[in-house]
Amino acid sequence: MKNKKRHITAIKNTVILFLMLSGVFIILSLLTSENNDITEISNGPEVSEEVRQYKPLVEMYAEEYGVASYMEVILAIMMQESGGRGRDPMQASESYCGERNCIGDPELSIEQGVSYFSETLEKADGDVKLAVQSYNFGRGFIDYVEERSGEFSQETAINFSQYMYERDPNKEKYRCLREGSRELDACYGDIYYVEAVMSYRDVIKAEAQ
Numbered sequence: 001m002k003n004k005k006r007h008i009t010a011i012k013n014t015v016i017l018f019l020m021l022s023g024v025f026i027i028l029s030l031l032t033s034e035n036n037d038i039t040e041i042s043n044g045p046e047v048s049e050e051v052r053q054y055k056p057l058v059e060m061y062a063e064e065y066g067v068a069s070y071m072e073v074i075l076a077i078m079m080q081e082s083g084g085r086g087r088d089p090m091q092a093s094e095s096y097c098g099e100r101n102c103i104g105d106p107e108l109s110i111e112q113g114v115s116y117f118s119e120t121l122e123k124a125d126g127d128v129k130l131a132v133q134s135y136n137f138g139r140g141f142i143d144y145v146e147e148r149s150g151e152f153s154q155e156t157a158i159n160f161s162q163y164m165y166e167r168d169p170n171k172e173k174y175r176c177l178r179e180g181s182r183e184l185d186a187c188y189g190d191i192y193y194v195e196a197v198m199s200y201r202d203v204i205k206a207e208a209q
Contacts, residue, residue, distance in 0.1 A: 045199045050084025061114040076200035129194045133157055136193040161186035
C-alpha cells in the first residue's frame with residue numbers, strides 16, 4: 001500500500017514538474033517573440049531629428065512651388081541625401097550651380113531642392129517614382145525613360161546607370177557604394193534610390209497619422 005502511495009506521489013510530482021517546465025517554456029517563447037519584433041522595428045528605416053526640424057521650411061517652400069501634397073516625399077529625399085545634416089541638406093548644389101558644395105545655406109538648399117523636385121515631377125507627368133529617381137540621376141533620366149518604357153522601373157534605373165557609367169571615361173570618380181552596383185557596372189548615381197526614399201516616406205507618413 002505504501003509503495004502504491006509513493007508511486008502515485010511520484011507521478012503527481014512528475015506531472016507538476018512537467019507543467020511548470022511547460023509554463024516556463026511558453027513564457028520564454030513569448031519574450032523571444034517580443035524581442036524579435038522590437039529588433040525588426042529598430043532595424044527599420046529611421047528618420048533623424050535634423051530632418052524633422054526642417055519640416056516647417058520644407059512645408060513653406062512646398063506650398064510655394066505647388067508640391068505641398070508631396071511633403072513626405074521631399075522630407076524622405078532629404079533623409080536619403082544627408083539625414084538633414086550639413087549646410088546643404090537637400091544636396092541641391094549640382095542642380096543649383098552645376099557643381100558640388102556651392103550651397104552653404106540650409107534654407108537655400110531646401111528651396112532649391114523643393115524647386116528642383118517640382119520641376120522633375122512636372123517633367124515626369126506626375127510619376128512620383130520617376131521624379132524621385134531623376135532627383136538623383138538628373139532630368140536626363142526622364143528623357144531616357146520616355147524613349148523606352150515610358151514609366152519608372154528598377155530595370156530601367158539600372159540600365160540608365162550602366163549607360164551613363166559606360167560612357168564616362170573617368171570611372172575612378174565613382175565610389176559604387178550600393179551593394180551589387182559594381183558587379184552590375186551600374187555605379188552612376190544610386191540605382192536603389194527610389195526604394196530607399198519610399199521607405200523613409202512610409203515612416204514619415206506613419207508618424208503623421
